[in-house]
Amino acid sequence: xxxxxxxxxxxxxxxxxxxAALSIALDLFRKKGFDNTSLEDxxxxxxxxxxxxxxxxxxxxxxxxxxxxxxxxxxxxYFHAVFEEPTTRSLVRxxxxxxxxxxxxxxxxxxxxxVMSTASEALQKAGIQQKLVDGLQQHQQKLVARxxxxxxxxxxxxxxxSQRLALYVVTLHKGLSLQAINGSSKxxxxxxxxxxxxxxxSTI
Numbered sequence: 001x002x003x004x005x006x007x008x009x010x011x012x013x014x015x016x017x018x019x020a021a022l023s024i025a026l027d028l029f030r031k032k033g034f035d036n037t038s039l040e041d042x043x044x045x046x047x048x049x050x051x052x053x054x055x056x057x058x059x060x061x062x063x064x065x066x067x068x069x070x071x072x073x074x075x076x077x078y079f080h081a082v083f084e085e086p087t088t089r090s091l092v093r094x095x096x097x098x099x100x101x102x103x104x105x106x107x108x109x110x111x112x113x114x115v116m117s118t119a120s121e122a123l124q125k126a127g128i129q130q131k132l133v134d135g136l137q138q139h140q141q142k143l144v145a146r147x148x149x150x151x152x153x154x155x156x157x158x159x160x161x162s163q164r165l166a167l168y169v170v171t172l173h174k175g176l177s178l179q180a181i182n183g184s185s186k187x188x189x190x191x192x193x194x195x196x197x198x199x200x201x202s203t204i
Contacts, residue, residue: 018056019070021046021056022066022067022070023070024045024046025042025045025046025063025064025067026067026070026071026113027045027110028041028042028045029064029067029113029117030110030111030113030116031108031110033116033117033120034060034064034117034120034122034123035120035121035122035123037060039053039060042060042063061123061126061128064117064123064128065128067113068113068114068117068132071113071114072114075102075105076102076112076113076114078094078095078098078099078102079095079139080139082094082095082098083142083146087150087155087202087204088146088147088150088155088156088200088202089197089200089202089204091146092169092196092197092200093193093197095169095173096172096173096176096193096196097190097193099112099173099176099177100176100180100186100189100190100193103176103177103180103189104180104186109180109181109186110180110181111177111178111180111181112174112176112177114132114135114136115136115173115174115177116177117129117132118132118133118136136170139170140166140167140170141166143165143166143169143170144162144163144166147160147162147165147166148162150202154203155202155203155204156201156202156203157201157202157203159201160201165201172196176189
């Protein structure tokens with residue numbers, strides 16, 4: 001898929017479709033991982049030369065950051081939107097269902113870009129990996145706070161340990177990526193989500 005016109009100018013190419021470029025780069029990073037995605041992979045997929053890629057995005061790390069921003073504000077915006085759900089049961093159900101939906105957005109499921117990128121050595125050296133880890137930890141703490149509120153309102157059982165329950169949820173959420181990559185079917189994963197919800201420790 002070409003995202004520029006056949007005629008190119010120096011530096012950033014004319015008629016460069018940045019949104020299309022980010023979408024293509026996202027697929028590459030999800031499929032191969034940041035470390036294994038080469039500049040040649042990117043220039044070939046985007047139909048640009050290296051100077052044009054640098055002119056448009058700066059470098060590979062900067063391109064990844066822009067892809068990550070588009071990913072978290074688009075496909076995985078549910079990550080934060082689920083907190084608008086009225087109960088913790090519906091919150092967790094929506095979190096996991098939306099995750100499965102994003103993982104299986106095409107016939108060959110790839111893992112979550114954020115989750116899988118936390119293991120990248122190159123991103124660690126670039127100082128990006130820690131930001132991803134910090135973001136996931138913040139999300140976990142938001143779950144803890146929400147579970148504490150649910151205990152106070154009587155929605156969750158008083159015996160529930162909010163810290164452990166949040167760890168359980170984020171472990172499941174991260175594990176879905178690995179299961180998708182390792183060949184689990186979408187149907188099996190959806191059934192898993194419903195089983196988790198059936199066992200949810202709510203009082204309602």
